[in-house]
Amino acid sequence: MPKQSGRRDFLRKSMAALGGLAVSGGGLAACANKAQAQQMQGQLLGPSFKAGHLLRKGITVEPTEVEEQEVVIVGGGASGLAAARWLKKHSAKKILLLELESETGGNAAAGKNGHTAYPWGAHYLPLPNNSFTELLEFLQETNVITGFDGEGLPNYNEYYLCFDPEERLYIHNYWQEGLVPHWGVPEADQQQIARFQQLMEELKQAQGKDGKFAFDIPLGHSSADVQYRDLDKLTMLEWLQQQELTSEYLHWYVDYCCRDDFGSSIAHTSAWAGIHYFAARKARAANSESHRVLTWPEGNNWLVQRLRESCADSIRTNAMVYRVGEQEGKVVIDYMDLRTQQYKRLLAKQCVMATPQFVNQRLLSALPALLDSRNLRKFNYAPWLVANLTLKDVPRSKGFGLSWDNVIYGSKSLGYVYANHQQVALFPEKKTITFYHALADEAPAAARGKAYGSSYDTWKEFVLQELEKAHPSLREQVEQLDVWVWGHGMIRPTPGFIWGQDREMANMPYADKVYFAHTDLSGISVFEEAFYQGVTAARQLLSSKLA
Amino acid sequence: MAKDSLLLMRINVKALLLFSVFVVATCGLVYELVAGTLASYLLGDSVTQFSTIIGVYLFSMGIGSYLSKFFNRNLIAWFIQIEVLVAVVGGLSSSILFLLFNQVASFRIVLYMLVSLTGILVGLEIPLIMRILEDRFEFKDLVSKVFTFDYIGALLASVVFPLLLVPYLGLLRTSFFFGLMNAGVALWLCFFFSKEISWTRYLKTTCMLAIALLVAGFILSDRIMSFAESMAYADKIVYSVQSPYQRVVLTKNEHELRLFLNGNLQFSSADEYRYHEALVHPGLNAVPNPRQVLVLGGGDGLAVREILRYPGVEKVTLVDLDPEVTKIFKSHASLVALNQESLLSEKVEVINADAFQWLRENRKQFDFVVIDFPDPSNYSIGKLYSNVFYRLLENTLTPEGKVVIQATSPFVAPKSYWCVVNTLQSCGFSTLPYHAHVPSFGDWGFVLAQRKTNWQLNPDYPKELKFVDAASFAQMAVFPKDMPRVETEVNKLNNQVLVHYFEEEWAQFVN
Ligand SMILES: Cc1cc2nc3c(=O)[nH]c(=O)nc-3n(C[C@H](O)[C@H](O)[C@H](O)COP(=O)(O)OP(=O)(O)OC[C@H]3O[C@@H](n4cnc5c(N)ncnc54)[C@H](O)[C@@H]3O)c2cc1C
Secondary structure (H helix, E strand, C coil): CCCCCCCCHHHHHHHHHHHCCCCCCCCCCCHHHHHHHHCCECCEECCCHHHHHHHHHCCCCCCCEEEEEEEEEECCCHHHHHHHHHHHHHCCCCEEEECCCCCCCHHHCEEECCCCEEECCCCEEECCCCCCHHHHHHHHHCCCEEEECCCCCEEECCCCECCCCCEEEEECCEEEECCCCCCCCCHHHHHHHHHHHHHHHHHHHCECCCCCECCCCCHHHCCCCHHHHHHHHCEHHHHHHHCCCCCHHHHHHHHHHHHHHHCCCCCCCEHHHHHHHHHCCCCCCCCCCCCCEEECCCCCHHHHHHHHHCCHHHEECCEEEEEEEEECCEEEEEEEECCCCEEEEEEEEEEEECCCHHHHHHHHHHCHHHHHCCCHHHCCEEEEEEEEEEECCCCCCCECCCCCEEEECCCCCCCEEEHHHHCCCCCCCCEEEEEEEECCCCCHHHHHHHHHHCCHHHHHHHHHHHHHCCCCCHHHHEEEEEEEEEEEEEECCCCCCCCCHHHHHHCCCECCCEEECCHHHHCCCCHHHHHHHHHHHHHHHHCCCCC | CHHHHHHHHHHHHHHHHHHHHHHHHHHHHHHHHHHHHHHHHHHCCHHHHHHHHHHHHHHHHHHHHHHHHHCCCCHHHHHHHHHHHHHHHHHHHHHHHHHHHCCCCCHHHHHHHHHHHHHHHHHHHHHHHHHHHCCCCCHHHHHHHHHHHHHHHHHHHHHHHHHHHHHHHHHHHHHHHHHHHHHHHHHHHHHHCCCCCCCHHHHHHHHHHHHHHHHHHHHCHHHHHHHHHHCCCCCEEEEEEECCCCEEEEEECCCCEEEEECCEEEEECCCHHHHHHHHHHHHHCCCCCCCEEEEEECCCCHHHHHHCCCCCCCEEEEECCCHHHHHHHHHCHHHHHHCCCHHHCCCEEEECCCHHHHHHHCCCCEEEEEEECCCCCCHHHHHHHCHHHHHHHHCCEEEEEEEEEECCCCCCCHHHHHHHHHHHHHCCCEEEEEEEEECCCEEEEEEEEECCCCCCCCCCCCCCCCCCCHHHHHHHCCCCCCCCCCCCCCCCCCCCHHHHHHHHHHHHHHC
């Protein structure tokens, strides 16, 4: 029914809030916190620690149980699943996918409480470039793209396009709409920010001498023109300084973006990668602006579940591969069934390694010729911390209302994503928020040591203190707070890595038998790259002489 | 003997005075916490409220301490006098703040005046008591004792306030309760020192009066609370309840009943027939043989009352989120009279559910759908006006079916209104916009939508209608020159333009 806005409106609303006064205590003094905090529950989670430990220690068991397979895929993240889907779709090969965890999905893991699903890792997919036809086709298959308009532009499913309001930033004690700082930002800084954005717009359209876009996704489609590739030799910070872009606000913003996408700060990220974040995506859609994203309460787990459905009958989980070798022209894949603790051997004609290179470094020790030809130790990973908090309510503070992505200016953490955002229900009973933090300020190994070495309570306190910067009374609202540590969360595109030799070599198939697919082989961690890596490996496999 | 009793008396004097330090400290802090909490509720931003209130309070205590040097004689009497004042000012403070919040433009001034008055009075007391006890203790003992009790009192207050007082007593009773403690101590001191001090009779009387006032306040707290609420409404509140979703308030005067949800007027019984007749009849009357009708929102049963005028209707399904609303419209005598027991009819099924989710899962088809949601004033409700929501209607309507949507005022908020129309059209619906004058609301807009392109209305309306007939509807469908159709974007989940339009347009209207 209609509302009548009037003079007394505000007063009445305030009185309405007072009605329940004796019961709830919105702004009560800190004394209540202790008692409340004790009701908070939670635990520390993460990818299988035990398996990691076993792999590092090295297993030498020779399994006696042997099974023949045509194609084996090692690793069931987005890349492994995308390879499996492609092989199923485009060939009659018998495939088997081995995944260490009890669920496929890898970094796109998700959890669930009584009220909503929520992500433990990857949580969104930017609208993909229209030239990325392989991905568009998959999205159409899964009804993420519902059709194309007269101009051939895709119509995206509006349940999956991120609902409005999308983003807000807490700056100068106020929530502003959007993530680019403007609230209380001095004129001179705003001008620099505008100039930066203008430069990025130009680089978005820039093409190299070969006629290709300077920055594209998949990254491999980008121009080989040295004018652009040379940017890989600088850090993002150096590039900003070269452009005389010195604003503290701008630096914070670009640093935030680098942390968010690469898990590394502007001082450690290649300028090519940093610019790629802003300039590679040029999607055009029939029913959305270009820069929008697709998301689900469970994040990208929705996507990997759809990938999984395309090959569900060919998956073996709890299967930890510990050695990949070669024997009489076949690929030997030894794995341990973590449920039964039995060791098993697969003999396959061909194999796709959809595992990260730090894992391959161990698995491929039985192929010394292959290992010697590549420098896998040059693959560096940023540890990540993700926390999911179930709240009675998200405390309100001044400014723009709760959005999908909520970031705190000046913080080195990445803020939080509101998991219930894509639900249509008006009043979710409980609200779940997902907090992200990349441990980008120390060298990866040290940061990893710290990430694994800290207790649940230490992380809990860290998460709460970060969030309290914008929501001082948050603690009273928290019912559940779980923390997940990713020891090797994201590949770090340090200068020289993306267009260097180490990455190029690591992408090379081995003797028409072993193919490689993992987002780290692209030098950046995103779903698009993982998907493309899977597709590329599958294509290479299908066009090999053996096939 | 005489010596003994003198000793006893001396111990008691000390204990009693120290006890009063303790009470003064506890009460002082409680008043300050009450003020901070209240200000946070009423004005928001708890950090600012608490820190400014604590600051003002401490500073005022400093002023009080300074002023204490001007008190030179009759210290005990003055102490009692001040204690009574603290009792009255502190005890009444939360009620005063509640009652004045609506009435006074500069509420903050009253707030800080009360806080500093309490601060000054409490600030006076500690130095006075130290001087009273001056010759009863050695100086180092005196300082240590007085401050020990002062700080213990503060600790006690800060612990019991959030854990016991607010949850069990509420803010109003808490203030009265501590006012009584202050007044009680004052009275006790009066009797104890009745021989030593002047103006005993006067002091005793004021103590008694203060106690009587505070007891009355304590007992009447609930009444004060609802009176404070009622001052926000023009008429008498006859019913109010807090549901998980909103505050439901029903007011009444000689002529009319009014329903408010979260302070927003939903209808007035004086003219709601205009709104509901205009909402239901033009559409429903035009559907040949309607059997199944769906109402989304509209838990007041008033649209259902209009629907039940069509004997052919076999079933009305009403989906409203709030069980509190549908409950009172099934049970409250004057409301049941108003909706003519519509929600109690055998033909009516009431479902308390979220309309979007319900519609997404629904597989049944309806001949007529009434959509009567609150205005799109926030992003949550905005979803219920999106193209994605309207597309769900497509499978909900029978081929001949029609839907009507309340769509805010096309006069006050033309962009909002036409945005609803355009959004419906973008989903392939053919629309028929119209508007009617409802005195309580102003010029109000509705949109009829259907899948077919040609509109055939039925000129024979039920006879008993008071407002709508063929002639009046012909007028409703005309948008005069000052209310032309405007261009708008389509409202989508990923742009929520309607919420932006609505905010803009109504903000301009209110200011
Ligand atoms: C915190 C976080 C947030 C992210 N957010 C986003 C985002 O919002 N959007 C986005 O596009 N990307 C995001 N990413 C990047 C994400 O990593 C990629 O999008 C993608 O999910 C990577 O898929 P993958 O298959 O290449 O790698 P992985 O997900 O790492 O898959 C590798 C798989 O191999 C398995 N495996 C490892 N060792 C073995 C073994 N010995 N035997 C068998 N199996 C093994 C692993 O269990 C895993 O399932 C995020 C990453 C992190 C860590």
